[in-house]
Structure formats: structure tokens, C-alpha cells
Amino acid sequence: MDYQPSSFFRRNMRLPLRMTLWAALSVGLMVADARFAFLHPVRGAASLALRPLEQVASAPLAVSEAVDQYLVGWSRLERDNRRLQAHERQLMQAVATQQALQTENANLRRLIDARARVAPTPISAEIIYSSQDPFSRKVTIDKGSRQGVVDGQAVMDAVGVVGQITRTGALSAEVTLLTDKSEAVPVQVVRNGLRAVVFGLGRDDVLNVPYQAPSADVNKGDVLVTSGVDGIYPQGLPVATVTAVERNPAEPFARIQARPLAGVQYHRQVLVLLNKEKPLPRVEPPPAPAPVRKKGHKK
């Protein structure tokens, strides 16, 4: 038996020290990442290196979906086809009306000298990874700055807004979902144009609409669309429907909850709106008024 107490104890004595060092390094990194931007290229390179692994890992799902699509029955295809044709007829009608309205709107805007609206170009992207972290609602998509994706662009599915690009790599980008705690979207009620802001709560399927007076004209079932006042989201994208309004006159604000229209956590295909429009210029706050002397208050 070879018994070596010295090396064994030495190792164990040094372990807490090593742990402290690595932990301190982690904390330092977190602070650096939160406060300064110099780690962003490092993260970009790392996410690019991780990309092939993510792609391979999501392959089984893609294969099973492909097999699924191959095996659908004839009758279902026929039914789908008929349904889609009917749908297309409806859409064509709507498009025809919309084109006329668009021309009319452009003319009217020119008359009142308003900014011309630029329609964003959508590109389709696929979700390749959804975050494991219960504190944040984020997904990674397979389009990045090479395809023209820039921070701040809106991400939609077929029904409504899913979220916003918050970090861009060369070939992938991170989308913060509407339901993330740190996400806010300026909206309007379709029915009457009332402006509001929708906040994520960090929970699935629930959004918060704070800071509305108890008398505000918001009802259950109202549809909220983006108002475009932030210069980030294009105007008029469907965001959510109001699910509950609680008015208590004793409280300064009504309690309003909404549900996102888009299947925020269900789809794999999304659209990124490549907004070519330049963001609105930042409005400087007016200079603070000069302090009023007390003498002025004398009567």
C-alpha cells in the first residue's frame, strides 16, 4: 500500500483557493459583459464556432419533420390545397383593395408632407435553438449579419410579432421574445388608436399593459398592433389581444393583461423584417429651466 498523505492534503487544501479564483473570474466576466462592449466580438466568434454543433443537434427534428411531411395522406393534401386556394382568393381580394389604399395613402401623405413609409423586406429564418435559461425568453435563428440582419429588427410569424433581434452574429442571431421580462413594444388599440406599451412578464403567453388610467378605453378582446412610434417596429403589426381588464378606481392604473397573437414559443419558421428605414432621430430633452428665485413668488 502506498499511502501519500502529503500530496492528498495539499491538493485538497488548494482546491478552495482554485475555486475562489475561477469563481472570481466568472463574476468579473459577468460584470465586464454587462457593462462594457469589448466582449461582444469574443461572443460572436464563439457563437459562430458553436453554430455547426447547433445545426447538427437540430437535424433530427428537421429529418422527422421532413418524414412527417412525406407521409401525409393524399386526402389531407387535397383538403389543404382546397382550403389554401380559398384562402388565396380571399387574400388576393384583400391585396387588391390594399394596393389601391396604399397608393391613396401615399398620395395623401405627400399632400400633408409626412414621412414616406418604407415597407420592410421580410426574410424567412428558422429557429435552431431555444434558450435553456428560465430567466430569459430567447431563441437563436439561422440568419445573421451576412443576410442583412441588424440588432433591433422585428421578428414575426404568420400571425403577429414574435420578438426582436437583440444580438447578431455573422450567421445567426438572437431573438428576444415578447414574453421576455426586458422586452417592451409600443402598441395601439386597433379599435380607437389608443397608444400603450406592452411589457413581457417572463412568463409564457402573458403580457402586461401597464400605465393606463382606470377610465382608459380598453376592453377585453381588443387587438393591439404596433404603433411604430419607437421607430423600431414597423407600424401596424398585430401583437396581442387583451384578455383581462381590471378597473379599480382606488388604484392609479388599470390592470390589463394581454396574450400574444403569435405562437411565440411554438413555431420553427419565423420572418425577420429587414427594416431599411433609418431609425428616428433621437429627441434631445429640452434644457432644464433656470431655477426660479423665491423672490418671484412674492405678491
Next chain:
Amino acid sequence: MIPGSAHLQELTRLPMSARGMALTFFAALFVNLLPWGQVRDILQPDAVALALLYFAVYQPARLPLAAAFGLGLVMDVANGNLLGHHALGYVAAAGAAMLMSRRILQFGVFRQALHVGFLYAVLLGVELLPGRLANNAPFAPTWWLACPIAAVLWPLVLSLATRRLRRGGDF
């Protein structure tokens, strides 16, 4: 399927090469990156953390803490967390597992699993703080559920590890 204590003793005596460890971690990373969807919100089967805990308990002298740190950074990049969030948790849990390694190895599979549940609680507890500070999100009630799940998965981890014995050594 569940390995006996004689097998477990044998595992500690059979050191794993750095290459074998790296391959194991790579496989665990792959498992983590699979599209788990809604399942993960509840179950959170973090394969990388389990692999780290296994090596920290069974090969404490061979697992560098730098590996825990580096794997944490990779998970942070994949998840879009602050860099260092998972790294801190992994370093704390792997370090605690190394400190408790001798004690844990005395027990059979099921008591080991209880200890692993505790070590996983260390991991979650350490990860909880920066998560709360960085993004003031509501506390997910299913957060601690991952501890019993890690404990339940431990016999599976060990049975995977003892496969190596039957093949007689390293990869």
C-alpha cells in the same frame, strides 16, 4: 442495469484520459443543444452539469476546474446569458463535488444520488443569484425540480459510466 458497489469502486480506480473526458463533454454538450422545446422548461436535464459532477466525484484529481469554467462559458454563449453565469455555477458545483468526493464514494448508488441532488442544488442556487440580478424575472416555481431529476438521472449516468468497464478501459 443499476451498477453494484463493486463496479463503482472499480470506476474510481480506472482513470479516464483527457481525450475520453473531452469526448464525453462534447457528447453532453450535444445533448444540451438538442431541440428539447417545452420539455426543458420543466425538466432541465443539463447533461453537461451531470457529466461534470460525475468526473468531479469519480476523478477529482483529473478534472481541471478550468474545464468547468470553459463549459460554462460555452453554455452561456449558446443560451445568450451574461458570460460567466453558467461558468460560476459549474465551478461552484464541480468544486463542491470534488471536496465531497471521498465522502460520496463511500455510499451506494442511491445515497450517491441524494448527494448529487444536493450538489445540483448548489449549482442552481449559485446560478439563481446572477439570473435574478441581471434580469429581474419572476421566479420559476419549477426551478428546484431539477434537483430531484438530477438525482433520478444519477443511476443512469453511472450505468453509462460502467459500460466502459465491460469494454475494459478507455475509449
